[in-house]
Amino acid sequence: MKLFSIKGGIHPDYRKELTSEKAIVPMPLPKQLHLPLQQHMGAAATNTVEAGDSVKKGQMLARGQGFISAAVHAPTSGRIISISEMTAPHPSGLPQLTIVLEPDGKDEWAELPAPIEDPFAAPGQAIRDRVAASGIVGMGGATFPSAVKLGLGNQHKLEILLLNGAECEPYLTCDDRVMREYADEVIDGARIMAHSLSAPKVIIAIEGNKPQAIEIMTKAAATQPNVEVVSVPVQYPMGAERHLTQAVTGRETPARKLTADVGVVVHNVATARAVHHAVRFGRPLLSRIVTVSGGAVAEPKNIDVALGTPVNDLLAFCGGVKDARRIISGGPMMGQPLPSLEVPVVKGTSGILALTARETNEAPTQPCIRCGTCVTICPCGLVPVEMASFIRHERLDEAAGIGVLDCVSCGSCSYICPSHIPLVHFFAYAKGRINALDRERRKQQQTKALVEAHNARLERVAQAKREAAARAKAQSETPDASKANA
Amino acid sequence: MSIVVDKSGPFTHAPTSVQRTMTLVLAALVPATLFDAWLFGWPAVFMFLTTIGSCVALEALCLHLSNKPLEPTLTDGSAVLTGWLLAMSLPPWSPWWVCVIASIFAICLAKHVFGGLGQNVFNPAMVGRIAVLVSFPLQMTTWVAPLKAPGFAESLGITFGHPIGLDTVSAASALGYVKTELSKGVPVSQSMAEFAHQFPLSDMIVGVHPGSFGETSAVLVLLGGLFLLYKRIISWHIPVAVTGTLFVLGSLFSAVDPGRFTSGSFHLLSGATFLGAFFIATDYVTSPVSKQGQLVYGFGIGFLTWIIRTFAGYPEGMAFAVLLMNALTPIIDHHIRPRAFGRTRKGEPLSLSKGES
Numbered sequence: 001m002k003l004f005s006i007k008g009g010i011h012p013d014y015r016k017e018l019t020s021e022k023a024i025v026p027m028p029l030p031k032q033l034h035l036p037l038q039q040h041m042g043a044a045a046t047n048t049v050e051a052g053d054s055v056k057k058g059q060m061l062a063r064g065q066g067f068i069s070a071a072v073h074a075p076t077s078g079r080i081i082s083i084s085e086m087t088a089p090h091p092s093g094l095p096q097l098t099i100v101l102e103p104d105g106k107d108e109w110a111e112l113p114a115p116i117e118d119p120f121a122a123p124g125q126a127i128r129d130r131v132a133a134s135g136i137v138g139m140g141g142a143t144f145p146s147a148v149k150l151g152l153g154n155q156h157k158l159e160i161l162l163l164n165g166a167e168c169e170p171y172l173t174c175d176d177r178v179m180r181e182y183a184d185e186v187i188d189g190a191r192i193m194a195h196s197l198s199a200p201k202v203i204i205a206i207e208g209n210k211p212q213a214i215e216i217m218t219k220a221a222a223t224q225p226n227v228e229v230v231s232v233p234v235q236y237p238m239g240a241e242r243h244l245t246q247a248v249t250g251r252e253t254p255a256r257k258l259t260a261d262v263g264v265v266v267h268n269v270a271t272a273r274a275v276h277h278a279v280r281f282g283r284p285l286l287s288r289i290v291t292v293s294g295g296a297v298a299e300p301k302n303i304d305v306a307l308g309t310p311v312n313d314l315l316a317f318c319g320g321v322k323d324a325r326r327i328i329s330g331g332p333m334m335g336q337p338l339p340s341l342e343v344p345v346v347k348g349t350s351g352i353l354a355l356t357a358r359e360t361n362e363a364p365t366q367p368c369i370r371c372g373t374c375v376t377i378c379p380c381g382l383v384p385v386e387m388a389s390f391i392r393h394e395r396l397d398e399a400a401g402i403g404v405l406d407c408v409s410c411g412s413c414s415y416i417c418p419s420h421i422p423l424v425h426f427f428a429y430a431k432g433r434i435n436a437l438d439r440e441r442r443k444q445q446q447t448k449a450l451v452e453a454h455n456a457r458l459e460r461v462a463q464a465k466r467e468a469a470a471r472a473k474a475q476s477e478t479p480d481a482s483k484a485n486a
Numbered sequence: 487m488s489i490v491v492d493k494s495g496p497f498t499h500a501p502t503s504v505q506r507t508m509t510l511v512l513a514a515l516v517p518a519t520l521f522d523a524w525l526f527g528w529p530a531v532f533m534f535l536t537t538i539g540s541c542v543a544l545e546a547l548c549l550h551l552s553n554k555p556l557e558p559t560l561t562d563g564s565a566v567l568t569g570w571l572l573a574m575s576l577p578p579w580s581p582w583w584v585c586v587i588a589s590i591f592a593i594c595l596a597k598h599v600f601g602g603l604g605q606n607v608f609n610p611a612m613v614g615r616i617a618v619l620v621s622f623p624l625q626m627t628t629w630v631a632p633l634k635a636p637g638f639a640e641s642l643g644i645t646f647g648h649p650i651g652l653d654t655v656s657a658a659s660a661l662g663y664v665k666t667e668l669s670k671g672v673p674v675s676q677s678m679a680e681f682a683h684q685f686p687l688s689d690m691i692v693g694v695h696p697g698s699f700g701e702t703s704a705v706l707v708l709l710g711g712l713f714l715l716y717k718r719i720i721s722w723h724i725p726v727a728v729t730g731t732l733f734v735l736g737s738l739f740s741a742v743d744p745g746r747f748t749s750g751s752f753h754l755l756s757g758a759t760f761l762g763a764f765f766i767a768t769d770y771v772t773s774p775v776s777k778q779g780q781l782v783y784g785f786g787i788g789f790l791t792w793i794i795r796t797f798a799g800y801p802e803g804m805a806f807a808v809l810l811m812n813a814l815t816p817i818i819d820h821h822i823r824p825r826a827f828g829r830t831r832k833g834e835p836l837s838l839s840k841g842e843s
Contacts, residue, residue, distance in 0.1 A: 007824075007827070010500070012498060012500070013498070091494075170498060242827065242828065243827075252827065252828055252836060253828050254828045254829075254835040254836035254837065254838060255826070255827070255828035255829045255835040255836070256828075256835050257828070257835065257838070261838055262838070326497045328495070328497050332495065332496055332497045332498040333495060333496040333498070334495055334496070335495055335497065336494075336495070337493075337494075337495075337497070353497075355497055355498070359498060360497050360498060360499070361498060361499040361500075361501070362499065363499070363503065364558065366503075366504050366558065366562065366603075367602065367603045367604040367605070368604045369504055369507070369564075369603065369604050369770045369771055370604060370770050370771050370772075370773075370775055371507065371770040371775075372770065372773075372774070372775035372776065372780075373502075375775045375776050375777075375824060376721070376777065378824070379827065380826060380827040381824040381825050381826040381827050381829075382824075382826055383775065383776065383819075383823055383824070385775055386775075386819070402823070402833075403826050403829075403833070406826055406827065406828070406829070409494075411495050411496035414495075414496050414499075415496045415498065415499055415500055416500050416502060417502070418502040418503050418504050418506065418507050419503075419504055419604075420499065420503070422493050422494070424494050424495060424496065425493045425494045428494045
C-alpha cells in the first residue's frame with residue numbers, strides 16, 4: 001500500500017525492549033478499587049449506587065450524564081465503602097468524586113446484557129448504544145467516549161476506519177501486546193465498529209518497529225477482504241490522529257475540522273477489543289492493559305489491570321520502584337506526571353512509567369539560541385520558538401495568531417531543544433489561558449445580551465403602558481370631543 | 487519518595503545541548519585552524535589566543551556587570567566560538583590591540599548590549615571584524631605571504647610589540663590583488679591569470695595563499711562544514727544558497743565579460759566564501775529559523791557578497807553581506823513561515839475539497 005510522508009517529527013530512544021517481549025499478565029485484585037466518576041472527556045458520570053451497597057462485577061455504578069460522557073462499572077463484586085472526593089489522577093491533584101469499592105473476592109458477575117447475535121445485521125445505533133452502555137472510551141489515552149465517535153458516520157460519509165496501532169510513544173507496549181495476543185478480538189471489534197460507522201474499509205496502521213504485531217495482525221486479517229494491515233514508518237508522532245490519517249491516506253485534515261471530514265475515523269486497537277467484548281459478550285469496560293516500565297521499575301511488565309487499582313499496588317506488583325526521578329501516566333512524550341501514587345489506574349492509563357534521572361535527561365533551561373530545530377521538526381508546521389517568545393511576554397493573541405491553538409502538544413520541540421526550554425509547558429499555559437479568557441469573554445457577552453434583553457423588555461412594558469394610557473385618555477376624551485363638535 | 491510535578495511533558499530529552507552544539511562547531515574549525523597556524527606561524531597563534539582570551543574575559547566582565555551568573559554562560563562555549571570565528575576573520579599577523587578592540591565590539595556591543603546569548607541581531611564576530619576593518623584599514627589589509635613566519639621571540643614582537651619589516655613578507659590576497667589591478671586598468675582575466683601563476687589552483691584549494699587567518703584553506707573549511715552537515719548541526723540550505731548564488735552570478739557575468747568579472751570558481755575559492763557560508767552565515771541566533779527563510783537569507787548573502795566584491799570599494803564583502811542580511815532576519819522570519827498542518831500558506835484552514843486529494 002502506498003504511504004504518504006508526514007512533516008517533521010523525531011526519533012526518540014524508544015526503549016520498548018523493556019517490555020515488548022513480556023506477555024500480558026493479570027494482576028490480583030487490590031484491597032480497594034478507586035473509581036473516579038470522570039475517567040473520560042466530557043461531563044462526569046453520576047453515581048447510581050450509594051455507600052454500603054453491594055455490587056456485582058460488571059454492574060453499572062455511575063451513569064453517563066449528557067451527550068459526551070461515559071458510564072463507570074464495577075470491575076469486580078464487592079461493597080461500596082464510600083463515594084467521596086479523592087485526588088484525581090491528573091497533575092493538578094485536584095479532588096474528584098470517586099467510588100471506593102472493596103472487593104469481596106468472589107468476583108461474581110452481575111447479569112450482563114445479552115450478546116448482540118449478529119452485529120453486522122444489527123443497526124449501527126444498537127452497536128453505539130451497547131458501546132455507550134459499556135462505558136468504552138478511547139483507550140489510546142484521549143478517553144473520548146467511543147459511542148459518540150462511532151456516531152460520526154451519521155453526519156459524514158466515511159470511507160475508512162483507521163485503527164491506530166502505531167503506538168509511537170516510547171516505552172509503551174500495551175497496544176503491541178494486545179495486537180499480538182488478541183489479534184482476532186481486535187479485528188472483530190474493528191469490523192463491528194466499521195459497521196456502526198458505515199465505513200466500508202478498515203485499515204490497521206502499525207509502526208514498523210513492531211514486526212511481530214504486523215505479522216500476526218496481517219495473518220488474522222487475511223480472511224477479511226475489507227481489512228488491511230499497513231506498516232507505517234517509525235516516526236514520532238505517527239500515532240497522532242491527523243498525522244496517521246495523512247500518512248496512510250495522504251489526506252490532510254483542514255484546521256478546525258475532524259478527520260471524519262476527509263472520510264476517516266481513527267480508533268485505538270484496545271478500544272476495538274473493548275467493543276468486541278461489549279458486543280459479543282455484553283461485558284462492559286472493567287480492566288485495561290497497562291505497560292509498567294522505566295529504568296526505576298524493578299520488573300517492567302504488561303499487566304491486565306482492573307480499573308481503579310491504585311498505582312502503588314501496580315508498582316508493588318512490578319517489584320517496586322527505586323531512584324525514580326519522575327512517575328508518569330502514559331508515555332514519556334505526552335504523558336502526565338502523577339500527583340501521588342495513591343491515584344488509580346483509569347480508562348486512559350496506557351502506561352505507568354517510573355523514569356530515572358538518566359532517562360529523563362533534564363537540564364537547567366538555557367537561553368534560546370534560535371537554532372530552528374523546533375521549527376524543522378514541528379509536525380504541525382508551527383514556529384515554536386516564536387510562539388514561546390510571545391507567550392513569555394503574555395502576548396497570547398499574537399501566539400494564537402501564529403497557531404498555538406493548532407499545537408497538538410506532541411512534545412517534539414521540547415524533546416529536541418538544545419537549550420532545554422519547556423516549550424510544551426508554555427503552549428499548555430497559553431492554551432489554557434486563551435480558553436479561559438475566551439470563556440470569560442463569552443460569559444460577559446452573554447451577560448450583556450441578557451441585560452440588554454431585560455432592559456428592552458422593561459422598555460417594551462413601559463411603552464405598552466404608555467400606549468394603553470394614551471389610548472384610555474383618547475377614549476375618555478373622545479366623547480367630549482364629539483360633544484364639542486356637536 | 488518525592489514526586490515532582492513541576493512541568494508538563496515530555497519527560498525524556500534528546501542528547502542535545504548548547505554546549506554540544508558549540509563544541510561540535512569548534513571541532514569542525516580545528517583542521518582549518520591548525521593548518522593556518524602552521525601556514526602563518528607563531529604571530530598567528532598569538533593573535534588567535536589573544537582574540538579568544540579577550541572574548542572570554544569580556545564575556546565574564548559583561549556577565550558580571552549585568553549581574554548574571556558566570557558559570558552557565560561561560561561554559562556554554564559561545565564566547566569561545568565568537569572569539570574563534572573572529573580570529574579566523576582577522577589578518578593572521580594582526581597586533582594584539584586590533585584583536586582586543588574587535589573583541590570588545592563583538593562581545594560587549596554586538597552581544598551583551600542586545601541582551602546576551604540568543605538576543606543579538608548581528609553576528610558578533612562579523613561586527614567585531616567590520617568595526618576594526620573600517621577603523622584600521624591598514625592593519626586589516628596587511629596580509630602576509632604564507633610560510634614566512636619568524637621565530638617565537640620575534641613573533642611575540644609582531645603581535646604584542648611594534649611590527650617591523652612587515653613589508654618584506656606582505657602579500658596581497660586574491661580578491662585584493664584582482665581589485666587593485668582592476669583599478670589600474672588591468673583586466674580581471676589577466677590579473678586572475680597572474681595570481682594563478684603565483685598561487686596555482688591547487689594552492690588555492692589547499693590554502694597556501696595569503697588571506698585572513700582561517701579562511702585560506704577552502705578544502706579544510708569545507709571539510710569542517712560537511713562535518714557539521716553530517717552531524718546535523720547545520721542544514722544545507724544556507725551554505726548551498728550562499729555558495730550557489732555566488733557561483734552562478736560569478737560564472738554568468740564572467741561568461742559575459744571575462745575582462746571585468748571574476749569567475750564563479752574564483753569566487754568560491756578566494757576570500758571567506760566557505761568560512762562564511764558554512765560557519766558565519768549559519769550562526770543560529772542571527773539567521774532565520776525556517777528552512778525557506780534560510781534559503782532567502784543565503785541567497786541574499788551570496789548576492790550581496792558578489793555585489794560588494796564586484797562593484798564596491800572593499801575587495802571582500804562576506805562580512806558586510808552577512809550583517810546586512812542579519813538585519814533582515816526578523817523580517818524574513820515574520821514573512822516566511824512554514825505552512826501549518828491543515829492550513830494554507832496564509833494561515834486559513836484548508837478547504838475540504840482541497841483536503842481530499
